[in-house]
Amino acid sequence: MTTESAQKLADGLVFPEGARWHAGTLWFSDMHAHTVLRVEPDGTPVTVAEVPECPSGLGFLPDGRLLVVSMHDRRILRLDPDGLHEHANLWDLAPWHCNDMAVDGSGRAYVGNFGDASAPPDPPHPTVLVCVEPTGEARVVAHELMFPNGIAVTPDRTSLFVAETRSTPGRLTTFRIGEDGDLSDRRILCEFGSGELPDGIALDAELGIWVAMPFSAEVVHVTHEGEIDRRVSIENPYAVAVGGPDGGDLFVCTAPTWEPEEAKRLRGGAVHRIRVG
Numbered sequence: 001m002t003t004e005s006a007q008k009l010a011d012g013l014v015f016p017e018g019a020r021w022h023a024g025t026l027w028f029s030d031m032h033a034h035t036v037l038r039v040e041p042d043g044t045p046v047t048v049a050e051v052p053e054c055p056s057g058l059g060f061l062p063d064g065r066l067l068v069v070s071m072h073d074r075r076i077l078r079l080d081p082d083g084l085h086e087h088a089n090l091w092d093l094a095p096w097h098c099n100d101m102a103v104d105g106s107g108r109a110y111v112g113n114f115g116d117a118s119a120p121p122d123p124p125h126p127t128v129l130v131c132v133e134p135t136g137e138a139r140v141v142a143h144e145l146m147f148p149n150g151i152a153v154t155p156d157r158t159s160l161f162v163a164e165t166r167s168t169p170g171r172l173t174t175f176r177i178g179e180d181g182d183l184s185d186r187r188i189l190c191e192f193g194s195g196e197l198p199d200g201i202a203l204d205a206e207l208g209i210w211v212a213m214p215f216s217a218e219v220v221h222v223t224h225e226g227e228i229d230r231r232v233s234i235e236n237p238y239a240v241a242v243g244g245p246d247g248g249d250l251f252v253c254t255a256p257t258w259e260p261e262e263a264k265r266l267r268g269g270a271v272h273r274i275r276v277g
Contacts, residue, residue, distance in 0.1 A: 006234060006252065010037075010045045011271030016253035016261075018058045018069070018100065021199070021243025026251055028070065028271060029055035031258045034069055034270065036079075039271075049079050057151070059103025061134060067109060071097045076109060076132055083184030084174030088132045093140055095127055095182065100200065102151035102160070107134030108181050110141070110160060111158040124166040131181050134155060141183045142175065150201030150239070152209065155176070161209055163198035170197045172209060172222060183270070190226040204276075205247055212237040212252065221276075232274060242276075252276045 009026070010016075014033040025041040029051075036049040036058065049055070053072040056217060060066060066079040074094045094113040094221040103109045108131065115127030121187035127172055129142040129151075146167035153160050154261055160175045161184060170192040175183035176256040191215075192198060192213075200212040219237050221230035232250075255269035263269070 006274045008270045009043060009251065009273045010039060011270040012044075012267045013255070013271070014263045014267055014273050015238075015255045016199070016269045017239045018056050019202075019241035019251050019253050020058045020139075021240045021241050021251070022062075023059050023064065026241065026243060026271070027058055027066070028241075028253060030269065031056055031071070031268075032263050036066070041082075049084055051084070052095075056099050057101030059101055059109055061103070061107040062105065064182075066115055067103055069073060069098045069101050069111060074098045074113070076101070076111065076136075079205070084147045086134045088138045090130055090132075092139055093128065093130050095125070098130075100150050102153045104153045104157045105155065106157065108157075110151050110153065112145070112151060112162065115145075115147055115166075120166070120258065129162065129183070133181070139264060140188075142182065143187070147172070149199050150212070152201050152203045152207065154203065159202060161203070163201050163211060165197050165199060167274070168246060169193065170202070172198060172211065172226070190222050190228065192220075192228075196220075199237070200253070202240045202250075204242045210240045210242060210250055211274075212240045214238050214257075219250070222226075232276075234272065234274075244273070248275060248277045249275045 013220040015031040018029040034093040037045040053070045057069040074090045077084045077120045096114040116125035124146045131141040132138045149165040150163040171187040176185040181221045236254045241251040
């Protein structure tokens with residue numbers, strides 16, 4: 001296992017999630033603080049939106065407007081100049097809380113959900129992946145996923161990757177994306193070891209995938225052929241983003257495994273920057 005130095009970019013957070021590099025800066029949700037933040041050039045996190053039902057996955061429409069998952073009411077919200085508005089309502093499609101999201105260059109979003117309220121060691125309930133068009137129409141595009149968590153789409157919009165956190169073993173699954181946004185040719189890209197539960201993911205320039213592994217205290221790099229070729233030790237990583245001025249920085253969101261009320265009081269969450277080249 002390789003241990004690399006991490007620079008703390010922001011701390012005093014509750015539970016940072018959904019990190020995205022966009023327009024030259026880092027954006028992320030502080031889930032249990034009910035806020036979405038952007039990191040200013042001087043490193044100061046600034047609140048850009050408040051989401052009462054817990055924000056998670058983030059993405060951007062082609063015109064730059066922010067999309068954010070509102071978890072508990074299963075909606076996608078859109079940040080317009082006059083504030084947040086409903087972009088899509090997934091209540092009838094997602095059987096439980098929504099979570100992570102990937103938005104491609106056309107503004108099409110893919111959204112995962114928990115499936116049900118269970119937690120290990122109880123078995124998970126297979127669930128769906130939802131596609132939301134830029135106009136807000138939504139439909140199910142994949143079934144039988146075991147907690148589809150981190151999601152990434154290739155820049156050419158032909159492949160989608162999703163971390164199935166509660167499959168046995170944990171795995172990365174990939175699909176081919178059709179011109180209409182539908183998914184096909186499902187296959188397993190990579191399976192992980194015992195105790196390695198994949199959470200947030202991010203693509204790099206070579207189409208490798210960085211994967212946050214909160215319960216094994218590391219982030220791992222998976223090549224586009226499905227091989228693990230790099231491991232970085234870091235405690236409690238839940239989300240990752242690739243960015244920086246030259247695309248060589250890995251941003252990692254971490255938080256202790258506290259209950260939400262304790263997390264709000266102690267604020268042990270942080271965002272770290274690791275130089276990965």
